[in-house]
Amino acid sequence: MSYLHIAVIYLVVINVVTFFMYGIDKWKAKRSKWRISEAALLGLAALGGSIGAWLGMKVWHHKTKHKKFKYGIPLILIVQITLVVLTSCRTKQTVGLSAPISTEDKSVPEYSPNVFLVMYDAEIGRGPLLQAIKEYKCEIIYDYSIINGMALKKPENKSLEETMKDFRKIKGVIGVEYDHIMRLTNPV
Numbered sequence: 517m518s519y520l521h522i523a524v525i526y527l528v529v530i531n532v533v534t535f536f537m538y539g540i541d542k543w544k545a546k547r548s549k550w551r552i553s554e555a556a557l558l559g560l561a562a563l564g565g566s567i568g569a570w571l572g573m574k575v576w577h578h579k580t581k582h583k584k585f586k587y588g589i590p591l592i593l594i595v596q597i598t599l600v601v602l603t604s605c606r607t608k609q610t611v612g613l614s615a616p617i618s619t620e621d622k623s624v625p626e627y628s629p630n631v632f633l634v635m636y637d638a639e640i641g642r643g644p645l646l647q648a649i650k651e652y653k654c655e656i657i658y659d660y661s662i663i664n665g666m667a668l669k670k671p672e673n674k675s676l677e678e679t680m681k682d683f684r685k686i687k688g689v690i691g692v693e694y695d696h697i698m699r700l701t702n703p704v
Contacts, residue, residue, distance in 0.1 A: 527564050534565030538572025538579070545578070554579075558588060566593040604661045627694035631657055632680050635665040640688030642666075648686045652679070667695055 537560060541552040557579070561569035569589045572578060579585035636645050642664070649656065649668060658667035670679040680692045 530560065530563055530565040531568030531571075534560040534568030535572045535575070538569060539576045542576040542578040554582075554584065558584065558592075561589055561592050564596065566596050569593075601662055626697040628697060629676060630669050631667055631695040632670065632676060632683070633665060633667050633691075633693045633695050634683055634689055635663070635691040635693075637688045637690050638664045642688075644687040645689060648683065652682070654679070 534557075537552055537557060541557065543549075544551050557569065566589060569585075570593055573580050573585060573589060634645060636642055645666070648654075649666075652674075653671045655669040656666055657669050660666065668683075670676050674682075676694075680694075683689055684692045
């Protein structure tokens, strides 16, 4: 079983448990019974059960007037969705840079000498692009799951500019760009 399957199972379980915990707490509140602590309810949301918490608030009409929950649960949900989006780009292979990079001339942007980015129209789909990748003998380096785009490695026998020019002509391709290198630290 892959980590993705385990993560999905965990998220389903924690959200179902959280949803029913909100229902149980509402039931206990109506009957003046010993309650589930607010810290436990918020903790379940923070541990991945934010969708279950939000649904529990809506379905059971519970904790909807408490500011901690009214604003806290949506905030936790937004943070968790943001984390999923930011981590959803998968790397299929690591590509090293083969060209020397000059750090002295900052007016010339740095880019990978072998990799370029292709964006495609969602309505046309990626079929024509995948066919061209196969025929051109390019390699998929990144397949972005949150945008309609891919990072491709050019074939050895073609220049980067020639390859990019050819990919601009493919049906459904709406953009072809250099894979720019962004330095996170300044050279010493």
